[in-house]
Amino acid sequence: MTKRTWSTIISSAIIIGAGAGGVFWIHQHSADQLQDGPRLAVVAAKETENAAATTxxxxxxxxxxxxxxxxxxxxxxxxxxxxxxxxxxxxxxxGDVVTNAHVVEGAKEVTIRTLNHEEYKGTVIGIGDETDVAVVRVPDLKKVKPLIIAKSKAETGDEILALGSPLGLENTVTTGIISGLGRSFEIAPYIYSNLYQISAPITHGNSGGPLISAETGEVIGINSAVVEQEGGIGFSIPMTSVLKQVQAWSKNPSGTTSVRTAGDTHLGSATKTLQAEGIVTDFYTSLNLSDYVTAYALLGSEWQSATTYAKFREGYLNTSEVTISEVSSVNKGDDEMEVKAMITANERKDGEYILSQYRVEYQLGYENGQLKILHGKGKKVK
Known part of the structure; x- marks a missing residue:
């Protein structure tokens, strides 16, 4: 992550549409070796090979x-x-297809096109009002072997593949990693919680496409939104968070659809809460880089007036690394945002480093057009 804050780089958030084996060694060292020795050894070796092959x-x-x-x-x-x-x-x-709600909202029937350019009709059988997920049933695709859904959540650093049709370019694949966890924001009318942040490039048309583990081939998420600025930052809804709802629609098709305008051209402005989360994340990134000047610059004037730079810097000299997780934010109105997160800090005490966890809460607002951390508090968990 760059040292510049997200408030300066985000211009718009867009809903986008083993093997086993062995070594056998025979050492015939004397003429009086048992007659059956080598023969039995060969038999044992063959059994070992068979067992290995079976395993x-x-x-x-x-x-x-x-x-x-x-x-x-x-x-x-x-x-x-x-x-x-x-x-x-x-x-x-x-024959059920998972996609984003904003891809099919307002539509009852849609056209589905496969890898082989075969076209079929699909019916929307379930769609979220606030959750950006929907299911389309395509009878002609019944009995086609589906993708496997991952049963566990992904972790930061996991290698991923993003599949879809960006800008109408079908069968496109981009690669990257899970670059962040727990991202939450709102792009009306949808509320996004605990998203995966991904480095794989995605854009319009990718909406609803699968985020796949590059190691297992399992679906771990649904590509849903992107911040299109300086290369773009993509976000994906974890399958573990919506799978039960998707399965419920498949079992009991609702047949209802949203009355909003359909299509993957649905855009939303960058939410202030997303910017606020970026500021807090950048604050801790700067501390990890020992860039105390940048971290201090993210604080509001009131906080800075109460704490000199020297005192601020001294307070973090015994902290070697900080990781941030479970980030969430709320727009409090009047250009003020609240960001909450879990902080794990590797702190030096009495000559030894110990891991401590804190729940932190920050209030952010604008000063001279710049988003700043105005106030903050934390409570030690363990």
Whole structure:
């Protein structure tokens, strides 16, 4: 993350649409060695080989990244509604496609296009009002083998693949990593909570496409939004947070749709809360880099007047590293935001480093057009 704050770089947040083996060694060192020795040894070796082969056959075959991409693309579709294009993916064998709600909102019937450019009709059977997720049923895709859904959450640093149809360019794949966790903000009318932040480039048309583990080929998220500035920062909804709702729609199709305008061209301005989270994140990034000047500059004038730079810097000299998680924010109105997070700090006490956790809460607001951290407080958890 750069030292510049998100408030200066974000101009708009956009809803985008093992093997087993062995070594056998025979050492025939004398003429009076047992006659059956070598023969029994060979038999033992053969049994070892057979056992190893059996064990290996039970292990799942690790797929290459190319194989994962090729197999995944067959289950990813382009969704065309009356006002735009988006993406989606098969998640069960009933022909049900998961996508973003903003891709199909306002539509009852949509057109689905597969990797082979075959077109089918799909019906929206479930759609979220505040959660940006929907399910489209495509009878012609029933019994087609779906993508596998991950049962666990991803972690920072995990390698990922983003599939979809950015700008209408179908079957596009971009690569990257999970670059952040716990991102939460609002782009009306949708509320996004605990998102994955990703480095894989995504843009219009990627909406609803799968975020796939580059190691396992499992779906870990739904690509949903991007901040288009200086390369862009993408966000993906974790599948673990919406899977139960998706399954409920498949089991009991609602047949209802939103009355809002459909399509992947739905845009939203950068939320102030997202900027506020970025300021707090940059604050701790600067501390980890020992860039106390930048960190201090993010504080509001009232905080700075109560704490000199020297005192501020001294307060962090015994902290070697800080990680931030569970970030959430709320717009308090009147250009004021509140950001809460969990902080894990590696602090030196009595000559030893110990890990301490704090729940922190910051109030942010604008001073001379710049978003600043006005006040803050923390409570030690352990």
């Amino acid at each position: 290996a056959s039970k292990q799942p075959v690790k797929k290459t990244r190319k194989q994962i991409i090729e197999e995944s693309q067959k289950k990813v579709v382009t969704i065309e509604s009356s006002s735009g294009l988006g993406s989606g993916f098969l998640y069960n064998d009933q």
